[in-house]
Structures are given as structure tokens and as C-alpha cells.
Amino acid sequence: MLALAVPPLAQRDLLITVTFGVVLLSILLQGLTIKPLLHRLAIVRHDARQRYDIKRGEIRMTQAALDEIAQLERLHGAPPALLRELSEETRRGRARLSPPSRRCASSGTIFELRSRFGLAVKC
Secondary structure: OOHHHOOOOOOHHHHHHHHHHHHHHHHHHHHHHHHHHHHHOOOOOOOHHHHHHHHHHHHHHHHHHHHHHHHHHHHOOOOHHHHHHHHHHHHHHHHHHOOOEEEOOOOOOEEEOOHHHOOOOOO
16 A cells, blocks of 8 residues: 555556565465465364364264155155165265274273274263
8 A cells, every 4th residue: 555655756657566466475475375384383283173073074964864865765755766876875975984983891882983083982
């Protein structure tokens, strides 16, 4: 804005263009490099809890899809062959998402281990 306030000079247009270029370049350069820099300096890390929540949401989403397919089967809302195909595809997707399960000795309840997300499981 200060460059626009310069009185009319022979080099005014050049000054405005250079100022605009410097501002644009600095915003783009800093904006594109700040995230990788913060990760490299270990100031910001991918949070294990965030990854866990995303995976949990994906698993719940596939379960909701399977529930909806079952509802369509009960209501005869779609051809059975199509529903079988959708159900099989959704189950394969859920199998890729679900981490292995383990039975806790104390309670007998099955907990999904989230060891790859760095979270402890209490029985």
C-alpha cells in the first residue's frame, strides 16, 4: 500500500511491480514451505490420536454402510445380486481398515489394538 502512495515518478510503475512481486513471492514461498519445515524441525508431528480418530471414523463409516445394505435387503429395496456385491466390497474395505484384535485376559472383552497409532489399550 505504501508503494501506491509514491508520487508520480518515472520509476513509479516499476516500484509498484517489484513491490507486488516481492510480496507475492514471500507469501507463496512461506506458505508452501512452513508445514514441511515445522515437521522437519519436529515442532509439529502427526498426532497419534488424530490418526486413531480418522481410522475409527472410517471403520464406523463402513459399518454404517453395511447396516444400510442390510436394511435394503430387508426392505427388498434393490436387486439381491447388487446388494451382495456391495456388501462384499464394503467388507473387503473394512478388512483393510481394521487393525488386529486381541482379547484382554481380565475382562474377556475384545479391544482393537491400535499399536500402530501409538495408543495404549487398558482392559
